[in-house]
Every structure is written in C-alpha cells, then in structure tokens.
Amino acid sequence: xxxxxxxxxxxxxxxxxxxxxxxxxxxxxxxxxxxxxxxxxxxxxxxxxxxxxxxxxxxxxxxxxxxxxxxxxxxxxxxxxxxxxxxxxxxxxxxxxxxxxxxxxxxxxxxxxxxxxxxxxxxxxxxxxxxxxxxxxxxxxxxxxxxxxxxxxxxxxx
Amino acid sequence: xxxxxxxxxxxxxxxxxxxxxxxxxxxxxxxxxxxxxxxxxxxxxxxxxxxxxxxxxxxxxxxxxxxxxxxxxxxxxxxxxxxxxxxxxxxxxxxxxxxxxxxxxxxxxxxxxxxxxxxxxxxxxxxxxxxxxxxxxxxxxxxxxxxxxxxxxxxxxxxxxxxxxxxxxxxxxxxxxxxxxxxxxxxxxxxxxxxxxxxxxxxxxxxxxxxxxxxxxxxxxxxxxxxxxxxxxxxxxxxxxxxxxxxxxxxxxxxxxxxxxxxxxxxxxxxxxxxxxxxxxxxxxxxxxxxxxxxxxxxxxxxxxxxxxxxxxxxxxxxxxxxxxxxxxxxxxxxxxxxxxxxxxxxxxxxxxxxxxxxxxxxxxxxxxxxxxxxxxxxxxxxxxxxxxxxxxxxxxxxxxxxxxxxxxxxxxxxxxxxxxxxxxxxxxxxxxxxxxxxxxxxxxxxxxxxxxxxxxxxxxxxxxxxxxxxxxxxxxxxxxxxxxxxxxxxxxxxxxxxxxxxxxxxxxxxxxxxxxxxxxxxxxxxxxxxxxxxxxxxxxxxxxxxxxxxxxxxxxxxxxxxxxxxxxxxxxxxxxxxxxxxxxxxxxxxxxxxxxxxxxxxxxxxxxxxxxxxxxxxxxxxxxxxxxxxxxxxxxxxxxxxxxxxxxxxxxxxxxxxxxxxxxxxxxxxxxxxxxxxxxxxxxxxxxxxxxxxxxxxxxxxxxxxxxxxxxxxxxxxxxxxxxxxxxxxxxxxxxxxxxxxxxxxxx
Numbered sequence: 001x002x003x004x005x006x007x008x009x010x011x012x013x014x015x016x017x018x019x020x021x022x023x024x025x026x027x028x029x030x031x032x033x034x035x036x037x038x039x040x041x042x043x044x045x046x047x048x049x050x051x052x053x054x055x056x057x058x059x060x061x062x063x064x065x066x067x068x069x070x071x072x073x074x075x076x077x078x079x080x081x082x083x084x085x086x087x088x089x090x091x092x093x094x095x096x097x098x099x100x101x102x103x104x105x106x107x108x109x110x111x112x113x114x115x116x117x118x119x120x121x122x123x124x125x126x127x128x129x130x131x132x133x134x135x136x137x138x139x140x141x142x143x144x145x146x147x148x149x150x151x152x153x154x155x156x157x158x
Numbered sequence: 159x160x161x162x163x164x165x166x167x168x169x170x171x172x173x174x175x176x177x178x179x180x181x182x183x184x185x186x187x188x189x190x191x192x193x194x195x196x197x198x199x200x201x202x203x204x205x206x207x208x209x210x211x212x213x214x215x216x217x218x219x220x221x222x223x224x225x226x227x228x229x230x231x232x233x234x235x236x237x238x239x240x241x242x243x244x245x246x247x248x249x250x251x252x253x254x255x256x257x258x259x260x261x262x263x264x265x266x267x268x269x270x271x272x273x274x275x276x277x278x279x280x281x282x283x284x285x286x287x288x289x290x291x292x293x294x295x296x297x298x299x300x301x302x303x304x305x306x307x308x309x310x311x312x313x314x315x316x317x318x319x320x321x322x323x324x325x326x327x328x329x330x331x332x333x334x335x336x337x338x339x340x341x342x343x344x345x346x347x348x349x350x351x352x353x354x355x356x357x358x359x360x361x362x363x364x365x366x367x368x369x370x371x372x373x374x375x376x377x378x379x380x381x382x383x384x385x386x387x388x389x390x391x392x393x394x395x396x397x398x399x400x401x402x403x404x405x406x407x408x409x410x411x412x413x414x415x416x417x418x419x420x421x422x423x424x425x426x427x428x429x430x431x432x433x434x435x436x437x438x439x440x441x442x443x444x445x446x447x448x449x450x451x452x453x454x455x456x457x458x459x460x461x462x463x464x465x466x467x468x469x470x471x472x473x474x475x476x477x478x479x480x481x482x483x484x485x486x487x488x489x490x491x492x493x494x495x496x497x498x499x500x501x502x503x504x505x506x507x508x509x510x511x512x513x514x515x516x517x518x519x520x521x522x523x524x525x526x527x528x529x530x531x532x533x534x535x536x537x538x539x540x541x542x543x544x545x546x547x548x549x550x551x552x553x554x555x556x557x558x559x560x561x562x563x564x565x566x567x568x569x570x571x572x573x574x575x576x577x578x579x580x581x582x583x584x585x586x587x588x589x590x591x592x593x594x595x596x597x598x599x600x601x602x603x604x605x606x607x608x609x610x611x612x613x614x615x616x617x618x619x620x621x622x623x624x625x626x627x628x629x630x631x632x633x634x635x636x637x638x639x640x641x642x643x644x645x646x647x648x649x650x651x652x653x654x655x656x657x658x659x660x661x662x663x664x665x666x667x668x669x670x671x672x673x674x675x676x677x678x679x680x681x682x683x684x685x686x687x688x689x690x691x692x693x694x695x696x697x698x699x700x701x702x703x704x705x706x707x708x709x710x711x712x713x714x715x716x717x718x719x720x721x722x723x724x725x726x727x728x729x730x731x732x733x734x735x736x737x738x739x740x741x742x743x744x745x746x747x748x749x750x751x752x753x754x755x756x757x758x759x760x761x762x763x764x765x766x767x768x769x770x771x772x773x774x775x776x777x778x779x780x781x782x783x784x785x786x787x788x789x790x791x792x793x794x795x796x797x798x799x800x801x802x803x804x805x806x807x808x809x810x811x812x813x814x815x816x817x818x819x820x821x822x823x824x825x826x827x828x829x830x831x832x833x834x835x836x837x838x839x840x841x842x843x844x845x846x847x848x849x850x851x852x853x854x855x856x857x858x859x860x861x862x863x864x865x866x867x868x869x870x871x872x873x874x875x876x877x878x879x880x881x882x883x884x885x886x887x888x889x890x891x892x893x894x895x896x897x898x899x900x901x902x903x904x905x906x907x
Contacts, residue, residue: 009180016184020191027198034205041212048216057725116266124227127266148277149212152220152266154227156897157726157735 033136037147039103040132043074044149047109048130050079056155060121063113063128063153071108071133075100106135106144124155210328213279215904217270218334221323224267225287226338226895229319232260233893234737234759249342249893253317257289282326293318297343298707299676300692302684306675313891316341316705318900324907331907336899339703343712343739344889345760345802347809349689350828350856351889352672354402354415354566354880355546358687358830359858361424362837367575367638368529369537373837373863374428375575379541380500381434383441385874392500395540397870400860403548404564405797405852405879411654412673412887414566415854415880417546422667422685425571427638428651431541432497432576434509436463436478437552443541444497445552445561446574449480451649451662454491454620454629458482460560466494466581469512477509477579482630484621488585491594491618491630496577503535520579524596526637527577543862547653549875568652569665569686573636580632584616594618596633598643600626673887690856694830696811703896709809712739713764714894719744723763729753736761736806738894747812752819760824761892762807769810769829773819776804780821784848784874793823794879797852800824802883802890805853813840813858820846824881825853834858843868849876854884 051059066072074080080100083089089096112129115122133146229245237243244258263285271281297314299305322335350356363373378388378395388396406413419426433442449458464479479494501508502517510516517538521527530537547563554561582604583591594604606615620630628647636648650664657663667678667685678684696710705711715738717723723742727734732755739762742748747767756777773780778793785793805824808815813831820843829840840857843849846868855878869876 005176009176013180013183017187020187023191024194027194030198031201034201037205038208041209045212055722114266116264124231125224125264125266127270149216150220150270150273151216152223152270154223157728 036134036136040107040134040147041149043104043107043109044130044132044147047077047111047132048128048149048151051128052151052153056153056157059128059153060113060126063111063126066109066111067113068110071110071131074104074107074109074132077109106138108133122155125152127152206328210279210330211332213274213277213281214325214327214330214332215334217274217281217283217325217327218323218332218904220267220270221263221283221287221325222321222334222336224264225261225289225321225323228261228264230895233895249340250891253291253294253315257291259286261285261287279327284324284326288322288324290320291317292320292337295705297341298705298711299348300689300707301682302679302688302692303348304677304679304684306677308675308888313889314341314343316703319895320901333903333905333907335901335903335905337901338899339896341703341712341714341894341896342891343714343894345738345762345892346805346807346826346884346889347693347709347762347828348674348676348889349670349672349678349686349693350807350854351802351826351884352412352416352670353418353856354854354878355400355417355544356686356690356854356856357858357860358418358420358422358690359834360419360426360570360860361421362834362859363862364426366529367425367427368526369533372427372537374426374544375498375537375540375542376863376866377431377541377543378500379431379441379498379539381439381441383439385870388500391534391536392539395536395866397543397866397868398875399541399543399545399866400862400869400878401545401548401876402566402878402880404566405794406882407564408882409565410673411565411567412885413880413882414564415882415885416567416569416670418686419544419568419570419572420687422570422687425573425638425641427573427575427636428542428544428546429498429540430574430576432499432502433478434499434501436461436476439499440550440553441499442497442550442552443545443574444478444495444576445550446547446563446651446653447478447495447576447649448562452493452629453647454482454493454625455480456621461495464492464494466492466579467513467515470514471512473512475509475513481583482621484582485619486584486616489616489618490583490591492581492583492591493630494579495635496579498538498541498576500539502577503538517577520593520632521577521596521634524633524637525639526634527596529639530634530637543866546651563653565654567654567665567669568650569667569670571664572651573638574649574651575634575636575638577634578632580630582616582618592616592618594627594631596631597627598640600628602627602631673885674889675887690830691832694809694811694828694832703898709739709762709764710741712762713741714738714896716741716743720746720748723748724750729755733757733759734806735759736763738762738892739764742766747810747814748808758804758806758824760803760805760807760890762809764809764811766811768812768814768816769808769827770816770818771808771822771825771827773821774806774823774825775821776800776823778821778823780850782847785821785850785877793850793852797823797879797881800852800881800883802886803892805881805884810840813838815841817841817843818845820849820851822851822853825851826856826884827853828856830856830858837861837863839864846871846876848874849878851877852879852881854880 051063109132114127116125128151130149131146133144136143232245236246245260248258294317318337318339320337324333365371377399378392384398404414430443431441433439449455458480461478463476465474466477477494482491551557552561580594581591582594606617650662652665668680670678695708700706734753737759742765745767748765749770752772753774807826809828813829815827815829827841837859839861
C-alpha cells in the first residue's frame with residue numbers, strides 16, 4: 001500500500017466519519033435536551049400535583065404565594081429543601097446536594113393563578129399554570145426555554 | 159515502451175483487505191449512526207408521547223373535576239324550573255334510566271384546549287361525559303325497625319356514579335374513568351325525627367314516684383302561675399317547668415311531635431298542677447282531665463265548678479268536678495278533682511284552710527297519699543317538670559272552648575297523677591255528706607251513714623251493677639303505690655285517642671306508627687330504647703361508605719376537626735349548608751356561634767365530642783329574654799311552614815350538648831350516652847333567659863332538677879315546639895356524593 005493510497009483511504013474515511021461524529025454530537029445534545037425537558041415535566045407535575053392535592057383554600061393560598069412574574073429557582077423550593085434536609089438523607093446529603101446542584105441549577109419555575117370569578121378570590125375553581133424553564137445551553141441564558149402545564153383545582157364545598 | 163508495473167498477487171490481496179476493512183468500518187459506523195438515529199427518534203417519540211399523555215391527563219382530570227363539581231352542585235338543588243332539577247329528580251326517582259344531560263363546561267375548563275393550541279397541542283374534547291349509575295341498592299336499617307316499601311328498595315339508597323370523559327390529542331383518544339360512590343339518605347334521623355321530646359331513661363329521675371326519689375315532680379306550683387317566689391320550705395323547688403305547646407292546630411297527630419318517656423318498661427308519673435278556682439288558674443293542668451275518662455261517669459262531658467264541701471262559715475267550696483247520680487233519689491256521688499299545688503297543703507290560704515277537712519282526713523287511707531306525704535306535705539305542692547301539652551289555655555279566647563288540648567302522642571308508661579275527692583251525698587246529709595274513703599276492693603261498701611231524725615241509714619251503692627267502688631272512691635288517681643291493685647284505673651297521661659272511642663290509652667312502642675311507616679318491629683325487640691342503641695351504635699372498623707344499619711353508615715364526609723367543618727358549612731359566606739350526614743372528629747368537639755342566616759341546607763352533624771351551640775335564628779330578630787309577643791305569631795307561622803330541608807340535627811356522641819344561646823329554630827339535638835346508669839347533663843343551657851326551641855330533643859335523662867332550677871333563675875317561661883314537617887309522610891332526602899374516586903382509569907382507547 002502506497003502513502004497515496006493510505007491518504008486517499010483516510011480522506012474517504014474522514015468524509016464518512018465526520019457526519020457520523022456530528023450526528024452523534026447532535027444526538028447527545030438532543031438526548032441532553034430531552035432529559036432536561038423530562039426533568040422540567042417532572043418538576044411541573046410535582047408542583048401542580050402538590051397544589052392540587054391540598055384543600056381548596058390552602059391550595060389557593062399556596063398557589064398565590066408562588067404566583068407572580070418573578071421566577072423561583074427550583075433548588076430553593078422549600079419542599080425540596082425540606083426533603084433534602086430529611087434526617088434519612090443525613091449520610092449522603094452532600095452527594096445528593098451536589099447531584100441536585102448539577103442537574104437543577106438553571107431550573108426555575110413560576111406560577112400563575114386564574115380564578116373562576118375573574119377576581120382575587122375564587123369561589124368554585126381556579127386554574128394553576130406552572131412555567132418551568134431551564135437553559136438549553138448551560139452557559140447561555142438566552143437559550144432558556146420553558147415547559148407550561150395547567151390544571152384546575154375544584155372546591156369541594158358547594 | 160512504457161514500463162508497466164504489474165501488481166504482484168500478494169499486493170493485490172493486501173489492497174483488497176484494506177478495502178474490506180474500510181468498508182466494514184464504514185458499515186459499522188453507519189449502523190451505529192442508524193441505531194443512534196433510531197434511538198433518538200424513539201426518544202423523541204417517547205417524549206412527545208409522554209407530553210401528550212401528561213397534557214391529556216391534566217385536561218381530563220380538570221374535565222372530570224368540573225363534571226363532578228356540577229353534579230354535586232345540582233344534585234340537591236331543586237332549582238326553579240323543571241330543567242334545573244333534572245338531576246335532583248333523577249336521583250330521587252329510580253335512577254336507572256338514561257342519565258340526564260346536565261353538564262355545561264365551566265369557562266376555565268372550556269378555555270384549556272384553546273390555550274394549549276399555543277403550545278402546539280391540538281385537543282379535541284368530547285364535552286358530553288358518559289355517565290351511568292351502577293350498583294344501586296337499598297340502605298339497611300336497624301333490625302328493630304320494620305321497613306316499609308317506601309324505604310326498601312325506595313327512598314334511601316346507595317350506588318356509584320360511573321363517569322368517563324374523553325379527549326383526542328395527537329390522533330389518540332384518551333379516556334379517564336372514575337367511579338364515585340353516592341348515597342341517598344334522609345336529612346333527619348328516622349324515629350327520632352317524630353319526637354319533640356325523647357327521654358329514654360327518664361325512669362332514672364324517678365327511681366320511686368315519691369319523696370326525694372321523685373326528681374320529675376319538682377316544680378313548686380301555686381296559682382296564678384309559675385315563677386312565684388316560693389315559701390322557705392320550697393326554696394329548692396323554685397323554677398319553671400318545660401312547656402311543650404304545639405305550633406300546629408292540625409288534627410293530624412304527626413304534626414304535633416311525639417313524646418317518649420322511658421324506659422319502655424318503667425312507669426313514669428307526672429303530677430298534674432292544681433288550681434285555686436275552676437278555670438281561673440293558668441298554672442292548672444286539670445284541663446287535661448275529661449270527665450269521660452272516668453268509668454263511673456256515663457253522660458257528663460264537661461266538668462263544672464262543683465260545690466263539694468262547706469267552709470266553717472257555711473259557704474260551699476267549689477272545685478272542678480261532677481255529680482254522678484246514684485240509684486236512690488237524691489243520692490249523689492259528688493266528685494271533685496285536685497291537682498298538685500301549694501293550695502292543697504297551705505294551712506293559711508289553702509283549699510282546706512277554712513274547713514274542718516284536711517288532705518289527710520280525706521286521703522289518709524290511700525297508700526299512694528301516704529307515700530307522697532311520708533316525710534312532709536311538700537310533695538302536694540309539686541307538679542310535673544314536664545308540661546307535655548303546653549300551658550293551660552282554658553281562659554284564652556283565641557282557642558276553642560272547652561279547651562281539650564291537641565292530639566300529641568305520649569309514648570311510654572306515663573300516667574297522669576292527681577287527686578280525686580268523692581262525697582256520698584244524700585238528702586239530709588250535713589256538711590257535704592260522707593267521704594268515700596280509699597279501699598282497694600272494688601266490692602267494698604263504706605259503712606252506712608246514719609241519717610238524722612232516726613230514718614234508715616244511707617248506704618253508698620254504685621248506679622249500675624258491676625260498677626266498682628274503686629271507680630268512685632277518693633284517691634290519688636294513678637298514685638303509684640297501688641299499681642298492682644288498681645292498674646286498670648290508672649289514667650294514662652297521653653291525650654291522643656287512636657281509636658276515637660273516648661278511651662285514654664298508654665301508647666307503647668308497638669303503637670308507634672309514624673306517617674313514613676318506619677315502625678318498630680315487636681318481633682325484633684322493637685322498643686325505643688333498642689332503636690336508640692342500634693341507631694347510635696358506632697363500629698370503629700366500619701369504613702366511610704361501607705354499608706351498615708346505623709347512623710354511622712349514613713355519614714358521607716369526615717372532618718378532622720371543627721375548623722374544617724366550619725369551613726365546609728361556609729358560615730363566613732352567610733351559608734349553613736350541611737346537605738347530608740357528616741362527622742366531626744376531635745376531642746374538642748364543635749363550638750358554634752350564633753347562626754342567623756336563612757340560607758340553611760339541613761342535615762345531620764355527628765360530633766365525636768361535645769357540642770356548644772349559639773342561637774340558630776333563621777333570620778328572626780330575637781332579643782335577649784322571652785320572645786316578644788309580636789314576634790310569636792310570625793315565628794309560629796314560619797315554623798309551621800319550615801321544611802325538613804332546613805332542619806339541622808346535632809348529634810353528640812359524647813352525650814353532651816351545651817346551649818350558649820336560648821333561641822333555636824329548626825334544630826334537633828341528640829345526646830345519648832350508651833349504657834347510661836345515672837342522671838347526666840346531656841342537653842343544658844348555659845344562661846337561659848326565655849328559651850324558645852323549635853325542633854326536637856333526644857336524650858336519656860334531662861336532669862330535670864337542674865334544668866328547672868336554671869329555668870327558674872331568670873329564664874322565665876320557656877317554649878319547646880315541634881316543627882310539623884319533621885313528621886312528614888315522605889322524608890326529605892339528600893344525595894351525598896362521596897369525596898373520593900374509585901376505579902380511576904386513564905387509558906388510550
């Protein structure tokens with residue numbers, strides 16, 4: 001085999017492998033984004049289910065407390081903090097905290113509440129909208145995207 | 159000549175190998191890339207599918223919640239038009255046909271699909287839910303009840319509403335199904351609702367009907383009315399009795415509320431209050447005695463002011479009584495009746511003070527009189543603490559005269575106790591004639607009474623053969639000490655005459671025949687006491703919604719504490735909506751302030767602990783103290799029309815209800831203690847100042863001694879009325895939709 005043959009072979013190989021490598025990178029990125037999307041879905045459902053499970057008045061109070069234009073970092077969610085602070089996690093707390101930090105550091109959420117009356121207080125139902133956002137590229141705030149989920153809370157009282 | 163390099167066979171072979179390796183590598187890479195691509199595509203699909211799933215679930219849960227909320231809202235609302243009440247009627251009908259269309263999506267839920275279009279989701283909801291009622295069965299009743307057809311399989315039922323809602327998203331049709339249990343129950347408690355007063359162990363307050371063991375006949379009584387300051391000896395007996403007048407003038411006995419004084423097998427003696435003069439004492443209960451009740455009387459329909467005996471100055475003293483003609487001309491049995499009042503034993507200003515007679519000289523032979531006066535004469539001045547037919551209205555121009563009361567049914571072995579004095583009068587008799595003394599033998603004849611001027615002595619003989627001496631003699635009627643001898647001559651307190659034959663009868667549990675037909679079963683130990691025990695029994699293992707025969711099995715909502723229950727009532731919004739049978743847990747019980755709203759939807763509130771209750775006024779502007787007479791007529795009109803759907807029943811399982819207020823309209827209170835063996839304070843007032851109560855009281859023992867004293871402090875006259883609708887033939891029902899779902903099923907169809 002001559003040098004020329006080798007070079008030609010390498011060139012062909014490189015041309016063949018480059019798109020494959022690029023495709024692999026893109027797949028990895030997509031998988032990463034999908035993972036984040038799934039995480040955001042989990043955060044949104046967790047938050048929504050938690051609120052929907054509360055008694056009507058309590059749910060409304062909690063929801064309005066979290067509602068507003070100002071986003072809240074997911075890691076500052078008091079329920080998450082309480083969970084991490086649980087005694088059962090004492091031994092592995094540092095690992096959990098570091099994992100959480102790694103996974104959720106750019107995750108934020110905010111809530112909106114719409115009442116059936118259109119006024120400040122609902123009577124029979126209110127709608128909770130959960131926005132969970134995250135950075136697609138960790139270093140770039142402009143790549144922040146969001147997942148939106150909605151649920152309606154009903155008053156058991158007639 | 160050009161030199162041509164001809165490849166050797168070995169170099170040709172090497173090149174071929176490299177080509178194959180390169181091709182192999184490329185193939186592997188392509189395969190890898192394809193696998194990655196497939197995986198990524200699968201991942202993407204999975205995420206898209208998961209998202210669709212998530213959104214479909216949240217939409218369907220919102221839709222289902224909306225359907226169920228509207229179901230709950232409309233199911234107990236009779237509405238104003240036929241269209242408003244399709245659900246109300248459906249569940250109170252046979253509930254087996256096609257489920258009526260009732261649902262209109264609420265704006266918040268209806269807007270969701272449009273809002274989600276912006277998220278790239280194409281939702282196509284099927285707004286009409288698929289609903290049917292399944293597993294319908296009749297509610298069970300305590301074994302001691304006979305259940306008529308109205309109730310089984312009819313009026314009270316349990317079943318499940320099966321609801322399915324659907325939506326199409328991303329080409330997939332999602333369905334969410336759930337089953338929600340419901341019960342249809344009466345708002346008021348069976349049997350109990352028939353009673354204005356139910357005391358199944360009043361016998362504990364009358365261990366013996368005499369002396370200090372009689373804690374029922376404890377009201378100092380003196381003309382003209384109650385509430386007077388008694389003489390020193392009677393200081394302990396100052397107080398007001400309980401008055402149970404009727405708010406209805408209907409001839410229907412079910413409209414007046416019934417009374418039960420138990421135990422079922424124990425006698426209760428209620429002393430009738432006496433009077434100073436015929437029909438002139440509002441305090442008197444003697445209007446309850448009709449001459450027709452006396453077997454000795456055949457033709458007298460009304461008592462008169464009968465001159466019975468003379469004073470020392472020769473004036474005739476007149477009492478409520480009658481003259482019964484005896485066989486010989488001019489021979490008369492002159493009868494007078496006396497109630498228990500201070501005048502009977504007052505030596506200075508009493509009925510006998512101006513005469514040579516004394517109560518002892520008349521009734522000394524009667525063992526009941528002896529027992530009554532064994533310690534002193536005080537019991538002669540004490541009448542019953544319970545006025546089960548209300549006050550005396552003999553002098554009220556607004557009621558038909560002669561006043562004979564109203565057809566209230568009094569159940570139990572309840573006897574009216576009073577005194578009868580009979581003189582045998584004959585021509586030439588001096589000083590009123592010969593007293594017919596007590597004797598237990600019906601064939602007894604008193605010794606012939608000598609006449610003046612040496613003629614033949616006069617001998618008492620009943621007017622007809624077969625008539626007993628005991629029917630005529632002076633005695634304590636229904637005395638209590640001679641029940642084994644003269645029980646046939648005891649006079650039941652009950653005024654209701656079921657046969658209309660002029661017989662006064664004792665009404666037992668077997669005679670209990672409410673308009674709704676839910677009677678006590680004599681073959682299953684059907685007594686009132688048994689019913690109270692069976693209905694109020696609580697099984698800690700019985701889960702919410704499980705079938706059972708007791709009140710517990712009717713409960714549809716359990717509140718962990720009173721705070722949660724008060725929220726449910728929506729008092730802050732000017733509502734008081736119970737709409738069912740609910741249970742309030744917690745040792746703290748339930749403490750409610752005044753409920754003044756008219757927006758009441760009744761039901762039964764079972765409280766684990768004690769209950770404290772403010773006024774329940776139904777919007778009436780009560781002032782502290784006795785009810786303003788101007789308010790009384792509108793109040794009575796209102797009570798006459800008050801439907802069962804607005805009546806609140808409070809049940810304290812701890813057997814303790816304290817009333818902070820003293821004005822209660824449309825309220826039934828139930829405070830029973832299982833296995834009670836002594837007198838307990840089950841229903842009491844904290845500071846009564848003119849009690850007005852319309853509804854019913856159900857307890858074991860009222861503790862009359864304490865209540866009468868409380869009423870006597872500054873409460874004045876009280877009034878315990880029945881709400882006539884409580885005895886309606888068709889009880890009002892409420893549909894209870896349970897808060898939980900069963901068989902939750904989210905699926906792709």
